[in-house]
Amino acid sequence: MGGFTINGCGATDKFTPIKSLGTFSCPGCGNVAEFTLDEVKRKIKVFYIPTATLSIKYAIMCKRCERGRFIEEHEKNGILNGTMIVEATKDGIEVKSKGSASPGVRRFTEHSQSTGTSVTAASSAASSPTCPDCGCELQEGAMFCWKCGCNLSERAAAEEAPSPRTCPDCGCELQETAMFCWKCGCNLSERAAAEEAPSPRTCPDCGCELTEDALFCLQCGCNLSERTAAQEAPSPRTCPDCGCELTEDAMFCLQCGCNLSERAAAEEAPSPRTCPDCGCELAEDALFCLQCGCNLSERTAAEEAPSPRTCPDCGCELAEDALFCLQCGKKLSPDLTSPVDDSPSDQQAEEADSTAEEKPPVRMQNEQKLLPDTDFSAIPRKKFCPKCNMFYVKTKVSCTVCGGELTLA
Structure with a gap:
């Protein structure tokens, strides 16, 4: 797989999928990916253009990492006829006969399409345990971390142990069989029963407490079944023009003739862009108004710019740090927003x-x-x-x- 090229001439491999074999855990990249049966044609390249075919082979390829293994002609025919199957094991992808107890004939050999190199896939090793404190890799059955000294058995027992029971009022730690809190005296059984008990049923009109099977309120006479049905029923559809009640599949109002589909489309459509001077409708990317020539970009920048600071007496425009008005001489306060009241009482x-x-x-x-x-x-x-x-x-x-x-x- 791969081919070679020297000064524009050489050989290249063309991969054509023939059949999808399913999804397996690739021993090359470690990902769960789709595998296919590909036809591999080696072609001669003349000035980088593939021409004649030299040979045809068949391979099982991973679509994620583009690696795979060549198979024989009879294995290809067996896969296409259904007499052979492809299975993934810890040692690689194997081809074996259907119903055979023994694994297939060949061990998985990886090939790279891009480089043409091939390596034998090692059996996937189980992930080694690591220390929960420093992350150092540990041996199987280790009791302590060789790097930081963490006690692995105590750490595992602490993680598996249930959280301690606490008082709902003061948060004090309690024994599992405690009936009262030893610190604040909270009655734990009553508190648990009150939290588990459902909230009482009440009348929606007067708020009076009701029994679970009551049909009417004993205080105000509210019909609870009708009220529940009215609340659960969906609100009726009405005409947006005259308010007449409509059926769910109505296209026009029977009273005023309103076209409901057009009205719904018009309400959902975004409002058109208009000129701020003449109100003419504009395109979304327009920079000038075609009717009055308004410069839309300058108008937008002017509207977004902050308003200038002015004198509260004469209205003259001021600098941001001005303490006096240059027009009327009015003294401004240090906060630069209001004038100083220097008139005598x-x-x-x-x-x-x-x-x-x-x-x-x-x-x-x-x-x-x-x-x-x-x-x-x-x-x-x-x-x-x-x-x-x-x-x-x-x-x-x-x-x-x-x-x-x-x-x-």
Whole structure:
């Protein structure tokens, strides 16, 4: 099996299955796989093209590992005629006569289709025992592990021993014949009887406890047999348009004529993709709308992008780490989500009004004193406080002296 090739010329084997022989445990790969009877033709290759046939042989092949053994012409005929059978033993695949007590004539010899090499299959050795702690391979009948010293007999006895009995309340370990827990006093017999007892039957309407053979509730008169039958009965089929009750095999509604098969198919079909601008129906892989030209990929990216941060006063777009608004000068809180409330309270405003005449105004940066003869047309548009007559830049919101609201000059 295999053949050879030199500079595109040589010989190759072509395998053609003739008959399936069943499933066996392959002694070559160790897997349970299907075996077939194959016809093996050795052909001459000229520039890698098979041409004339040199010889024809027959082999039993494993479909998993593609290994097998050649058989004689009479063995092939016996397998096809049914006078010989193929069996799998620990020594390999054997061919023997039907009804024969002795094994077949030949020992299994493996051949590889890919390499052409052949090896004799050794008898499959039983799996050796291993240590449960370190996994080291042990000899048969070993009592201790030679590597870690594990006591194999004690380990096997511990694994086979049943789990100890415990108290259901405190979890304390108990003797097998104990009637009460020695730690918490739990009555084990009563607890076991209560767990094994079925739950009592109750009325579905009022919840009253009933006997097992009761047909009516003694408290509310509920008909238990009818209620049970109604609960077990399937819900009737109805028309999705008019709600009329239908038979199970109805194709149309007898009252409104609804086509039930088309309606069911329409409900199961996925909703079509539509343009977000004009609502036109689109193909699943469309990138632009054929009606309005909407760029669907850009629209999807814009919808998935997070909304920008804006100033809560003027609505100006802000950077994520901004502490002040560049448009109105509003101071933002450290959490970068809400503005700082710097407006004075009513009490502070009254105190500022009462002391505004006594206390001279404090000169602040970007402030100007309003003189009586000031020409407003010559002054750039700024904000001023009507109470304190103080000028501020137009981005200022409130007066720093009295806390009053500023107006445009």
